[in-house]
Amino acid sequence: MLDLKFIRENAGAVKHAVEVKGVPIDIDELLRLDRELVDLKQRVEAMQAERNANAKLVPKATPEERPTLIQRGKDLSEEIKALDPALRAHEDNLRQLLLRVPNIPHASVPVGKDDNDNVELRREGQLPAFEFTPRDQVDLLEGQGWSDFERVARVSGSRSYLLKGEGALLEMAVQMFAMSFLAGRGFTPLSTTALVRPETLVNSGHFPGDEESVYKLGDDELMLAGTAEVPVNSLYAGEQLSADQLPMAFSAISGAFRREAGSAGRDVRGLIRVHEFRKVEQYVICRADEQEGLKWFETLLGNAEAILQALELPYRVVQNCTGDMGAGKVLMYDIETWVPSEQKYRETHSCSYLGDWQARRTGLRYRDETGKLVYAHTLNNTGIATPRILVPLLENHQQADGTIRVPEALRPYLGGKAVLGQP
Ligand SMILES: Nc1ncnc2c1ncn2[C@@H]1O[C@H](COS(=O)(=O)NC(=O)[C@@H](N)CO)[C@@H](O)[C@H]1O
Numbered sequence: 001m002l003d004l005k006f007i008r009e010n011a012g013a014v015k016h017a018v019e020v021k022g023v024p025i026d027i028d029e030l031l032r033l034d035r036e037l038v039d040l041k042q043r044v045e046a047m048q049a050e051r052n053a054n055a056k057l058v059p060k061a062t063p064e065e066r067p068t069l070i071q072r073g074k075d076l077s078e079e080i081k082a083l084d085p086a087l088r089a090h091e092d093n094l095r096q097l098l099l100r101v102p103n104i105p106h107a108s109v110p111v112g113k114d115d116n117d118n119v120e121l122r123r124e125g126q127l128p129a130f131e132f133t134p135r136d137q138v139d140l141l142e143g144q145g146w147s148d149f150e151r152v153a154r155v156s157g158s159r160s161y162l163l164k165g166e167g168a169l170l171e172m173a174v175q176m177f178a179m180s181f182l183a184g185r186g187f188t189p190l191s192t193t194a195l196v197r198p199e200t201l202v203n204s205g206h207f208p209g210d211e212e213s214v215y216k217l218g219d220d221e222l223m224l225a226g227t228a229e230v231p232v233n234s235l236y237a238g239e240q241l242s243a244d245q246l247p248m249a250f251s252a253i254s255g256a257f258r259r260e261a262g263s264a265g266r267d268v269r270g271l272i273r274v275h276e277f278r279k280v281e282q283y284v285i286c287r288a289d290e291q292e293g294l295k296w297f298e299t300l301l302g303n304a305e306a307i308l309q310a311l312e313l314p315y316r317v318v319q320n321c322t323g324d325m326g327a328g329k330v331l332m333y334d335i336e337t338w339v340p341s342e343q344k345y346r347e348t349h350s351c352s353y354l355g356d357w358q359a360r361r362t363g364l365r366y367r368d369e370t371g372k373l374v375y376a377h378t379l380n381n382t383g384i385a386t387p388r389i390l391v392p393l394l395e396n397h398q399q400a401d402g403t404i405r406v407p408e409a410l411r412p413y414l415g416g417k418a419v420l421g422q423p
Pocket residue numbers: 226227228229258260271272273274275277279281347348349350351380381382383385386387388389
């Protein structure tokens with residue numbers, strides 16, 4: 001959410017963001033509502049001032065004048081009360097619109113419509129050259145008896161998964177590696193729930209807009225978040241932090257639930273796109289300073305790249321264009337990891353800087369050095385998301401006999417094993 005004062009004074013820049021991000025909102029309508037609300041509030045304040053002035057006259061009035069003055073006071077109170085519903089309705093309409101106003105993209109963001117217009121920044125790591133016909137993720141998993149997609153589909157329907165034996169241990173090893181790696185870089189480990197109150201999804205910016213992606217628990221006032229970004233963003237909602245409490249850097253592991261309503265037919269095989277997965281999320285709350293925010297952006301990106309390098313996986317970094325970055329982002333890079341069976345890089349990480357757009361809707365503020373209350377800046381990036389990352393991991397490290405070579409960094413989490421599976 002942007003500051004209303006900023007929108008009034010920078011309507012052109014906000015309209016440009018609306019256009020290049022393809023957000024369906026009418027800024028002129030918002031500004032008209034804003035002016036109407038200001039007028040209404042001024043009318044009420046004038047009436048309250050008149051009522052107060054009138055009330056002061058009563059004690060000094062003569063017995064003849066008093067009844068008229070008292071009646072005048074009552075009439076004014078009635079008129080003010082009668083305006084209350086209109087005032088509330090106006091404030092609510094304006095807030096609903098404000099929640100949809102997109103953030104201003106950083107000057108470096110390429111203008112574009114969708115992910116086809118994202119810009120590749122660089123590639124890292126050597127693509128594998130196999131002396132044998134490589135298998136895809138499903139063949140590798142089923143060949144080792146590490147999954148049973150048919151059986152779990154009977155229990156949970158499509159886009160479900162179940163890992164067995166060393167396949168299950170590999171998933172947990174990757175999670176532990178990422179959590180330990182980030183703890184080693186000073187990130188506070190969190191293990192958090194995905195069960196959240198609806199307002200936390202408004203705070204994070206997922207609502208309004210992403211309602212169809214979220215599982216709602218009918219009988220309870222709770223929903224299942226698609227990323228630990230949601231609960232962590234609201235941990236300090238409404239609080240006034242002190243400057244010395246910032247920056248806060250978390251690595252939060254949680255379940256992540258997504259309906260994938262818009263993904264019909266895509267990635268229906270295997271581990272790429274499932275309804276429930278587990279993610280280690282990097283989340284930072286820092287001071288309201290763009291230079292510091294951009295430094296943290298590089299740090300979060302660097303952490304994810306270091307994790308992929310430790311897993312010995314080739315990847316590329318792309319900058320998301322305005323049409324593929326979402327309303328709240330100032331800056332966003334995806335990391336895409338090489339999937340041999342698709343001969344394509346597939347998104348495995350998503351790094352975002354949101355300025356104070358998320359903090360404003362979350363009520364996340366701190367008292368800066370001058371004692372002023374300001375909204376913090378927030379950032380997030382994937383640390384690792386399983387089981388998706390297992391697809392490039394298994395496929396890039398497969399051996400001719402269908403076993404999997406374990407990257408050095410993972411061995412301590414797998415009892416020192418250098419190879420998983422049976423030939
Ligand atoms: N349906 C899914 N199944 C498996 N993995 C998924 C699914 N949706 C997303 N992911 C993984 O989660 C990562 C982050 O998801 S994201 O929506 O792009 N971004 C976020 O959630 C941010 N909070 C940064 O993590 C993706 O890059 C991908 O690796």
